[in-house]
Amino acid sequence: xxxxxxxxxxxxxxxxxxxxxxxxxxxxxxxxxxxxxxxxxxxxxxxxxxxxxxxxxxxxxxxxxxxxxxxxxxxxxxxxxxxxxxxxxxxxxxxxxxxxxxxxxxxxxxxxxxxxxxxxxxxxxxxxxxxxxxxxxxxxxxxxxxxxxxxxxxxxxxxxxxxxxxxxxxxxxxxxxxxxxxxxxxxxxxxxxxxxxxxxxxxxxxxxxxxxxxxxxxxxxxxxxxxxxxxxxxxxxxxxxxxxxxxxxxxxxxxxxxxxxxxxxxxxxxxxxxxxxxxxxxxxxxxxxxxxxxxxxxxxxxxxxxxxxxxxxxxxxxxxxxxxxxxxxxxxxxxxxxxxxxxxxxxxxxxxxxxxxxxxxxxxxxxxxxxxxxxxxxxxxxxxxxxxxxxxxxxxxxxxxxxxxxxxxxxxxxxxxxxxxxxx
Amino acid sequence: xxxxxxxxxxxxxxxxxxxxxxxxxxxxxxxxxxxxxxxxxxxxxxxxxxxxxxxxxxxxxxxxxxxxxxxxxxxxxxxxxxxxxxxxxxxxxxxxxxxxxxxxxxxxxxxxxxxxxxxxxxxxxxxxxxxxxxxxxxxxxxxxxxxxxxxxxxxxxxxxxxxxxxxxxxxxxxxxxxxxxxxxxxxxxxxxxxxxxxxxxxxxxxxxxxxxxxxxxxxxxxxxxxxxxxxxxxxxxxxxxxxxxxxxxxxxxxxxxxxxxxxxxxxxxxxxxxxxxxxxxxxxxxxxxxxxxxxxxxxxxxxxxxxxxxxxxxxxxxxxxxx
Numbered sequence: 114x115x116x117x118x119x120x121x122x123x124x125x126x127x128x129x130x131x132x133x134x135x136x137x138x139x140x141x142x143x144x145x146x147x148x149x150x151x152x153x154x155x156x157x158x159x160x161x162x163x164x165x166x167x168x169x170x171x172x173x174x175x176x177x178x179x180x181x182x183x184x185x186x187x188x189x190x191x192x193x194x195x196x197x198x199x200x201x202x203x204x205x206x207x208x209x210x211x212x213x214x215x216x217x218x219x220x221x222x223x224x225x226x227x228x229x230x231x232x233x234x235x236x237x238x239x240x241x242x243x244x245x246x247x248x249x250x251x252x253x254x255x256x257x258x259x260x261x262x263x264x265x266x267x268x269x270x271x272x273x274x275x276x277x278x279x280x281x282x283x284x285x286x287x288x289x290x291x292x293x294x295x296x297x298x299x300x301x302x303x304x305x306x307x308x309x310x311x312x313x314x315x316x317x318x319x320x321x322x323x324x325x326x327x328x329x330x331x332x333x334x335x336x337x338x339x340x341x342x343x344x345x346x347x348x349x350x351x352x353x354x355x356x357x358x359x360x361x362x363x364x365x366x367x368x369x370x371x372x373x374x375x376x377x378x379x380x381x382x383x384x385x386x387x388x389x390x391x392x393x394x395x396x397x398x399x400x401x402x403x404x405x406x407x408x409x410x411x412x413x414x415x416x417x418x419x420x421x422x423x424x425x426x427x428x429x430x431x432x433x434x435x436x437x438x439x440x441x442x443x444x445x446x447x448x449x450x451x452x453x454x455x456x457x458x459x460x461x462x463x464x465x466x467x468x469x470x471x472x473x474x475x476x477x478x479x480x481x482x483x484x485x486x487x488x489x490x491x492x493x494x495x496x497x498x499x500x501x502x503x504x505x506x507x508x509x510x511x512x513x514x515x516x517x518x519x520x521x522x523x524x525x526x527x528x529x530x531x532x533x534x535x536x537x
Numbered sequence: 538x539x540x541x542x543x544x545x546x547x548x549x550x551x552x553x554x555x556x557x558x559x560x561x562x563x564x565x566x567x568x569x570x571x572x573x574x575x576x577x578x579x580x581x582x583x584x585x586x587x588x589x590x591x592x593x594x595x596x597x598x599x600x601x602x603x604x605x606x607x608x609x610x611x612x613x614x615x616x617x618x619x620x621x622x623x624x625x626x627x628x629x630x631x632x633x634x635x636x637x638x639x640x641x642x643x644x645x646x647x648x649x650x651x652x653x654x655x656x657x658x659x660x661x662x663x664x665x666x667x668x669x670x671x672x673x674x675x676x677x678x679x680x681x682x683x684x685x686x687x688x689x690x691x692x693x694x695x696x697x698x699x700x701x702x703x704x705x706x707x708x709x710x711x712x713x714x715x716x717x718x719x720x721x722x723x724x725x726x727x728x729x730x731x732x733x734x735x736x737x738x739x740x741x742x743x744x745x746x747x748x749x750x751x752x753x754x755x756x757x758x759x760x761x762x763x764x765x766x767x768x769x770x771x772x773x774x775x776x777x778x779x780x781x782x783x784x785x786x787x788x789x790x791x792x793x794x795x796x797x798x799x800x801x802x803x804x805x806x807x808x809x810x811x812x813x814x815x816x817x818x819x820x821x822x823x824x825x826x827x828x829x830x831x832x833x834x835x836x837x838x839x840x841x842x843x844x845x846x847x848x849x850x851x852x853x854x855x856x857x858x859x860x
Contacts, residue, residue, distance in 0.1 A: 309749035313558070315658040315681030315720055385659035429667075430636060431660035433680070 114156050114531060115139045117149075121161030121492060125168060126465035127472075127481030136166055138488040141531035146482065157533075159526055161492050167464050169201025169489030169527065171471040171480045173291075173369050174345065175420035175442055177203070177234065178509075180221060181210025186422040186509035188222065191442065192231035194507035196535040198443045199491030199524040200418075202472070202479045203232050206291075207239040208266035214239035214250040216258035223259060231534060233489075235475060237264040237291055240279050244268040249279055252286045261475045262289040262343065267392065269297035273330065280340035289476065293345045294327035294352075295319070295393065304433045306394040310379040317433060319394050321349045328352050332359045335366060343474050344368040346419055348393035350403020357412040367474050368412065370404050371419030372448045373439050377401075377514060387428045388514040391419070392437040405457045408466060415471040416463075418445040422510020440510035443501075447520035450495060454521065490528040497523035543665055551851050553665045553674040556683040557724035565728055569693050572839070572846035578615070579842060588849050589618035592649045596622045597639070598677070599655040604813055605677050605687070608837070609652050612844035621648065637667060644669050650852065651675070658682035658717075673851045681715050687812055688721035690843040692729060694836050695767055698808050702729040708761050708803070709735070709752070710793060711771030711820060712742040712782075718812050719771055720750065727751045737761035738793060741782045758793055762802035770795060770811040770820050786819050796822040800830070808832050 116138040123134050123146065130146070137145035137153055144150045172195070178186040195203055205222065207213035213222070213236050226234035238255030240263040242248045252263050263283060270276045283290045300323040305311040307318035328344065332355065335342050344356060347370050356368050373391055378398050381389045389395060407413040421438025428435050441448075449467055452458045458466070472480025479489055498521045503511040527535035544553040544560075551564070578584055594613045598606055606622065613620045625639065643651065650673045653661045658680030665674040678684040699705055707726055713719045713736045726734050727750075734752040736743055743754045755761030762768070773789065783789050795809065809821075809831045817823045825831060 307746075309746040312744040312746045313720070313750060315679075315683070315717055317681075385662045387663075429663075431655060431657035431663045431679070433657050433659070 115154055116157050116159070116488075116528070116531060116533070117155045118159045118161050118166055118490065118492060121164050121166035123166045123482065124460060124464045125482040126461050127168070127469035128483055130482070131461060136482065136490065138490070138528070138531045141488055143482050143484055143486050143488050145484065159492060163496075164492050164494050164525060166490060166492050168468040168480045168482050169491050169529065170199045170446060170467045171202040171475065171477070172200050172420070172442065172445065173204050173415055173417040173471045173474060174206060174371070175203045175418050176422065176438070177205050178422060179209065179225060180218065185424050185427070188225040188234060189229040189231070190507075190509040191420070191422065192226060192229045192234065195232040195442050196527045196529070197507055197524060199446050199493060199527050200442065201232050201489035201491070201527065201529050202235060202475070202477060204235045204237055204261060204475055206237050206264055206266045208244060208268070212239050212243050213237065213260070214242055214255070216254050219255060219258035219260055232529070233479070235259070235261045235477060237262045239263065240265040240283070240290060241270070241275065246270040246272065246275055249282050252283060252288055256286055256288050260288075261477060262291050264291035264345070265293070267293055269295060271297070276331070277334050277338065280334055280338040280342070284338055284340050289341045289343055289474065291343045291345050292331055294324055294331055296323045296327045299323035299326065304390060304394065304437070305382055306379040306396040308379055308397055310383055314383065314385065321351055321396070324349050324393060325351050325355060328355050332364065332366070335359075335364055342366050346371050346374070346393055347404065347407070347413060348374050348396050348400060350400045353403050353407035353412050357407070357410070360412060367414045369415040369417050369471070369474070370408065370413050372416055372441055372445050373419065373514065375401065375404055375408070375416065375452060376448055381514065382432070385432045386514065387430070387432055387435040388439060388512050388516070390432060390435055390437050391439050405452065408452070409458055409462065411462075414466065415474060416445070416449055416466040417471065418442045420508070422508050423512045425511065428512050438512070440506065440508050440513045441515070442508055443506055444513065444515050444520060446493065446524065447522040448515070450522040488528055488531040490526070491524060492526040493522055493524045495522050497521070499523055543662065550853070551847075554685055554847050554851055555661045555665055555674065555676045557685045557688050557721045557728065560728065562728050562730070565689070565692070565725065568689055568843070568846050568850065569696060571850060572689075572693055572843045575842040575845040576839065579838065584615050585617055586615065587617045589613070589616040589852060592618045592852065593647060594618045594620050594650045594652065594848070595643050595648045596620065596652045596677075597654070598622070598624050599653070599660070600678070602654050602678070604837070605654060608840040609677060609844055612841050612848060615841070616845055616848060618848075640664060640668060644672060649673065650848065652677045654678045656680055675847060675851060678717055681717050682720065684717040684721050686840070686844050686847055687718050688725040689847065690836055690840040691722055691769065691810060691812070692725050693839045693843050694810060694832050695808070697835070698832065699766055702726070702731050705731045705767060706733040706765040707731055707735070707767040707769065708737055708765040709769045709771065710737045710758065710761075710795065712773050712777060713738055713747060713771065714742045714744055715774065715777070716771050722769060723750045723752045735761045735765065739783065742777070758799050759802050762799055765803045766807055768795065768800065768803055768807055768809045770809065770815075772812060772814065773816060773820055790819050794818070794820055794822065795825055797825065800825060810836060813837065
């Protein structure tokens, strides 16, 4: 199909593009920007006047709950929600049941996502067998099966020797290691940031050092092993300083932050709101500001949804007995645009953090609108506003902390492989 | 904050009693004054009043407790309520659904009030947010968060001996980190206008951010005890001993156990309090626990009067003339 998206403001950070222009798509690929390719016959046209046209969004971390926790959500339900939010590529962590540590599980996920025919799904393989942090997972086989990286998800690696060897083996396989950094001895089964709110509520707490010490350990091992490490879900301002310092020394590292941490703080749990129970915990105002500044100075490369859908029972219990995580995938774009409106980021930076940067970290051919690129496109109205209501969420998880928040920015069309898979 | 406001109705009266935080001074004083009238009843030969006749109160204890449960039970019986005691092992309620199922079952039995003791902070708030509108919830202690009736009986006891809160220096000694009692006491003392609240203990057991609650930390007990009017001891859980929190009972008693020598730093008429049960020789010297400066047993009997007052107020059964 030949598709023309006319009169939109095209923002394509990978090509440093920000101009009002037409976009031409043919046979699943971008074939022209601004100028129509020779002999291009428009079969379908989208009028994108007053709208922004950008690459389809790439989400570095969303839990789709399949296989193993289909009572929470499925690949079909979550990818269907994702496309309405302009997300065309999703990376999912390996803590499914069973764990993504064999090619069979990778294939299952690919097959389910192809059947769903919505966003593309890119699994992260396990770093260690069954995420048990004892023996290495078969990273080479996982990579061959299609894993775009390896990760230990939330499972801590207490034994530093195992972490060192895992990083070395990842170098051998030339695969990126996505690491969530928490010293779980210091984390000590905490559920809230250690600070005045956790003291007041009497909730078991996780100190800042649980993250900073774990990051420091990994940074020193990156230096030693030369591994390509991506730091996941940074939550403290002090971590940003550590990462900035390491980057300035030339270490080949990247980092992301979950969208919730850019908008909420530990104050939001002060009425024991279990929808605000996430890991890493929501931290202080100072940390939130540090994360925003870290994005602006590009110490943090990408913003992800860290989407974690739950059934309602999982959140209906006393705070520390509930399951962590928030349903956020449908709010990823508008909450990022909010940072632009509040002058924390330029529009170019915001779109980069959702497209080119995560695509580069994942090593996938996405997140850009170069001639010849796969035509994954997100068209959105930057001024349309809507209110978050649980009953209107498409995700199977209604556990969002943003209920009744007003969002500005609404996706009008999502194009995957040159096909319109969602329109408003 | 919604979490605190759910305990008040639209007219600002107590609907539930979940935490001291967010309750204003006049309401706390009202509880104390109302408790005085029940304390008088306890002196009588017939100790019952018919305020809650026909009402059913369920004591839901998800965590073992003798003292708190029996005083709640006595308080309810003296108000002529029917009492249901349920000791529910926390292992049976690992899943939230079971907790909700338990509540719904009791609702179906037409209970009017739940008294909750639970090992998780926020449990009473959670239950209050889930119950049918006609059901009242009293927090009998949730995790490390709150134990408001204990704090109120402590305030009642302090007021008996030191009527003017605005002139007091109060020291709370022990494991503040894990203590719901300490948190509720600090809130109550602040709201009632106590100008100086100190917490004394090793740095491992005092949260760094305790000043945010309005208390000052002292790691040295002699410094912390200086000129205080009230000494509030906390119970030290045995499992904290010989861990990364504390090296040994002996060392704890040496540094923080209350004895004559340390108490000498306080004002000569300082009173000594403890929520019980006491660990003699660990937190407190037997000699002091049994001395006339100790008001520990008074606390227990005041506990009944204060809990009667709270139950009656929450049920809306305050007589008109006292309002």
